[in-house]
Amino acid sequence: MNTQSGPTPSQTIGPFFKFGTEWLADEHLVSEDFEGAISLTGGVYDGAGNPVPDAMLEIWQADENGNFPPDTLEPWTGFARRLTDANGEYAIRSVKPGAVASASGELQAPHIAMVVFARGLLKPVFTRVYFDDENEANASDPLLNALEDSNARSSLLAMGDGHRAYRFDIRLQDSFRGLETQFFAFEN
Amino acid sequence: MASATILAKPEHEEDPPYHHGSYQSTALRGPNKTPLILRPGRTENHGAVFGESRIRQNDDDLTRQHPGDPLGEKIVVSGRLLGSDGRPIRNQLIEIWQANASGRYAHSLDDHPAPLDPNFTGGGRTLTDSEGRYRFVTIKPAAYPWGNHPNAWRPAHIHFSLFGRVFTQRLITQMYFPGDPLIDDDPIANSIRDKRVLARLISAFDWELTIPGTALGYRWDIILGGSNPTPEA
Numbered sequence: 001m002n003t004q005s006g007p008t009p010s011q012t013i014g015p016f017f018k019f020g021t022e023w024l025a026d027e028h029l030v031s032e033d034f035e036g037a038i039s040l041t042g043g044v045y046d047g048a049g050n051p052v053p054d055a056m057l058e059i060w061q062a063d064e065n066g067n068f069p070p071d072t073l074e075p076w077t078g079f080a081r082r083l084t085d086a087n088g089e090y091a092i093r094s095v096k097p098g099a100v101a102s103a104s105g106e107l108q109a110p111h112i113a114m115v116v117f118a119r120g121l122l123k124p125v126f127t128r129v130y131f132d133d134e135n136e137a138n139a140s141d142p143l144l145n146a147l148e149d150s151n152a153r154s155s156l157l158a159m160g161d162g163h164r165a166y167r168f169d170i171r172l173q174d175s176f177r178g179l180e181t182q183f184f185a186f187e188n
Numbered sequence: 189m190a191s192a193t194i195l196a197k198p199e200h201e202e203d204p205p206y207h208h209g210s211y212q213s214t215a216l217r218g219p220n221k222t223p224l225i226l227r228p229g230r231t232e233n234h235g236a237v238f239g240e241s242r243i244r245q246n247d248d249d250l251t252r253q254h255p256g257d258p259l260g261e262k263i264v265v266s267g268r269l270l271g272s273d274g275r276p277i278r279n280q281l282i283e284i285w286q287a288n289a290s291g292r293y294a295h296s297l298d299d300h301p302a303p304l305d306p307n308f309t310g311g312g313r314t315l316t317d318s319e320g321r322y323r324f325v326t327i328k329p330a331a332y333p334w335g336n337h338p339n340a341w342r343p344a345h346i347h348f349s350l351f352g353r354v355f356t357q358r359l360i361t362q363m364y365f366p367g368d369p370l371i372d373d374d375p376i377a378n379s380i381r382d383k384r385v386l387a388r389l390i391s392a393f394d395w396e397l398t399i400p401g402t403a404l405g406y407r408w409d410i411i412l413g414g415s416n417p418t419p420e421a
């Protein structure tokens with residue numbers, strides 16, 4: 001018996017998910033001594049500028065050659081989960097992904113897919129993490145070029161320190177300064 | 189704005205909105221800008237890989253994770269995980285978490301003065317089988333009060349975290365129980381505007397799922413929308 005007639009709708013993750021989801025929140029995508037390892041850190045903020053200490057975020061990405069499972073040379077999950085800490089911060093060790101093709105076949109700048117869940121979000125927010133030191137690739141990226149608002153574009157850039165450490169903040173709401181992160185939804 | 193990457197098509201309307209006045213936490217956390225509709229690229233059209241190695245015995249039986257038996261009404265919750273094309277989503281991770289039989293979560297910030305149960309944590313996980321089936325044994329969670337508005341109570345529910353074949357199908361939601369009078373006044377459930385869509389979150393009592401003399405059974409199938417990936421050239 002199929003009791004359902006259409007896609008199951010979303011509900012909030014709520015505030016008390018830690019004991020159900022933290023078991024999968026301890027893995028990095030590469031080991032500490034991996035050549036080319038980067039750190040991706042940042043904070044999640046609400047519309048008052050306060051950190052969100054009860055968010056869960058996940059990243060999904062290609063490996064450094066732009067490959068996904070099962071086509072990677074080394075074992076590769078392409079996935080990491082974090083629960084934000086008391087300061088609303090997260091930290092993941094990964095690699096900058098290789099270039100991958102868009103839906104229409106154009107080459108895209110290196111990017112990571114990110115999804116954020118939190119109490120107060122009745123459905124998740126989806127976004128993309130690009131890298132601010134990829135000027136040439138970013139300049140020809142079809143998604144970045146389709147964004148007319150310069151704040152929306154810059155909200156998708158992780159800021160590098162020149163030493164493989166990148167910071168990417170997620171502003172769930174930021175209407176006063178116009179710095180709200182650009183979020184996406186997907187066609188069905 | 190429409191391009192090969194950004195689509196002008198409106199967002200899927202069955203999911204709740206980011207802003208729902210009667211659920212107060214949405215006020216400062218829901219984005220104010222409408223999300224742009226993105227045509228998924230390969231990054232959004234790939235599936236993450238989870239090894240079975242991290243799923244342990246009794247992860248799918250929440251009544252056997254401690255030395256003693258938990259308090260409350262033992263239940264079976266089972267169903268199928270399907271894509272919107274009707275095909276089963278096989279060998280994929282399902283995670284659940286819930287309050288105990290008194291309506292208390294095993295979480296340090298839950299200040300509801302109902303007792304914790306030393307024999308019940310309330311977290312579980314499993315992998316779907318080759319037909320997309322899953323099955324948990326657990327305790328029926330109780331309703332509990334919350335601070336959203338005066339005398340606010342959440343209907344009994346189990347949180348579900350679901351993975352599809354691709355990133356765009358990622359879903360976290362809540363399963364409710366049939367006949368619960370609290371559903372009608374719950375701001376979170378009623379953030380879904382169409383009652384027929386909300387009904388998809390309500391499980392069905394099912395004699396066939398019962399364990400005679402031990403547990404009652406509830407059936408709940410899950411259909412993951414999101415885009416169905418097109419085969420890559």
